[in-house]
Amino acid sequence: MDGADEIEKPAASVKGDDHSVLEKIDPEAHVSSPPLTDNPFYCVQHCTGFCCTEYTVLITAIDAKRILDSIPGLHVYQFLTFYDESVETLNFYPIIQVKGKGHVIGMIQDAKRKTCPFHTALGLCGIHDFSPMVCQTYPFSLTEGHEITYLSKVKCGMLFPPFDEKRMKKTILQSWKEIDEYKSMVKKWNELHGADGDFDDFLVYAGLLKEKPAADEGDEDEEEDDVE
């Protein structure tokens, strides 16, 4: 299966009743709060990062590259893992074929805290300025007419309005541009290497690993066991 061909833009899934949620919000009630995208304390004051703990946070290779470029010395396997394609992708993330099986990439979930490695004890995002696009835009999306709305399957308890709509729209459009670029990258990988390439090969292909680590005996079995 070539999953990359089946992915749709999120705007296509935001329709009708989803817009009504904006009408229920009194913008005046939030006037004294700081903009979400400028102030990471906004969310923690309200819910201590519910979205960071409730979701499997899927990302693109472009998100991962941005994180690696921003934290010198960080290794990709310190925060990124491959999930089986059965996780909820919201039809947004392309399916990567690895040795013929479908996967997506996402943030590792800490076994004890059940959250992303960058989620701090205070509930704040530790990489707010270069967090994945899904984190920067959540829970917003755009209608087909480019009006701000909420994602249709949102779990955010606050449903706060964005304070700077212009900036949020720009970020959402950037995230769509990046997902298109990532889909092309994955489609090409699937065509060229999907049948026999392994996880490390994909990371090298995507520019997230400089070179493939030397193979140890039994590596292949361990690699399969690592997939969540």
Ligand code: SF4
């Ligand atoms: S986006 Fe919503 S769910 Fe996530 S931390 Fe902020 S208020 Fe909580």
Ligand code: SF4
């Ligand atoms: S990168 Fe930041 S916002 Fe995204 S899941 Fe991790 S802690 Fe939460």
